[in-house]
Amino acid sequence: MSTTRIALVTGANRGIGAAIAAGLAAQGMTVVAGSRGGGPGTLRLDVTDDDSVRDAVAEVAGRYGRLDVLVNNAGISGGIDGQVSGEIDPEVMRTVFETNLFGVVRVTEAFLPLLRKGDGGRIINVSSGTASLTWQSDPGHAFASGRLPLAYPASKAALNMVTVMYAKTLASEGITVNAVAPGACGTDFATDLGLSLERTAEQGAAIVLHLATVAESPTGTFVQDDGPVPW
Ligand SMILES: NC(=O)c1ccc[n+]([C@@H]2O[C@H](COP(=O)([O-])OP(=O)(O)OC[C@H]3O[C@@H](n4cnc5c(N)ncnc54)[C@H](OP(=O)(O)O)[C@@H]3O)[C@@H](O)[C@H]2O)c1
DSSP: OOOSOEEEETTTTSHHHHHHHHHHHHTTOEEEEEETTOOTTOEEOOTTOHHHHHHHHHHHHHHHSOOSEEEEOOOOOOOSTTOBTTSOOHHHHHHHHIIIIIHHHHHHHHHHHHHHHSSSOEEEEEOOGGGOHHHHTOTTSGGGSSSOBSHHHHHHHHHHHHHHHHHHHHGGGTOEEEEEOOOOOOSHHHHTTTOOOOOOHHHHHHHHHHHHHOSSOOOSOEEETTEEOOO
16 A cells, blocks of 8 residues: 555635645645546545535545545635525525535545545544634624624534544544634635635645644644634
């Protein structure tokens, strides 16, 4: 078996996912860059589509026979329309959860057999600081004001619970599972929401690269650059 670590990043065609893929490749990993659009150097992978995920698993199994690192990065904000309390459009909420929560579970379940064939598998879920119940319920926190989306942070809070549950279940198999908050980065994700942010996708990717490569990975944690994020 090749000693080069095999990593799959979902939503790796742009933004933080592209920076994660480039960073892992620069660390010497063989990176499979998932992209729902497909294209040169990428593997077609739509996290909301069972057939697409099944085909991606078959492709990785055929190429490498195993997976060592799974980065569940693909995510959507869902925009602001239909997402504010009192104005909720259930379809918007379902769409956000389909990608940010069910997409992660679908991909994780499908790739688990390949992760079990790897050595010390690592699953890293790209969550968000907005998922923190502690921060969201703190009236002094920056999240306390403004026109606030509901579905997006709820989907990421649910993702955090999914992270903890997988971490507990997979601990005995030596597979670690962690959630990260990349920080507010000036990707399309932010500009689509009308935000102008200076933090780069590469800065957002750094915590993922750390967890993917650190000698001893923790498990069941929610972290950002400077340490734990309060649940
Ligand atoms: N930027 C921030 O400030 C920020 C803060 C906290 C957390 N995050 C999280 O970081 C992650 C990456 O965000 P980003 O800022 O890089 O956003 P982005 O620039 O909008 O990129 C999102 C990526 O996810 C992909 N994607 C969306 N739906 C998908 C699907 N169904 N299947 C496969 N790929 C899909 C997109 O692919 P297409 O090109 O095909 O649309 C794109 O590659 C997300 O999980 C986001 O929630 C971002």
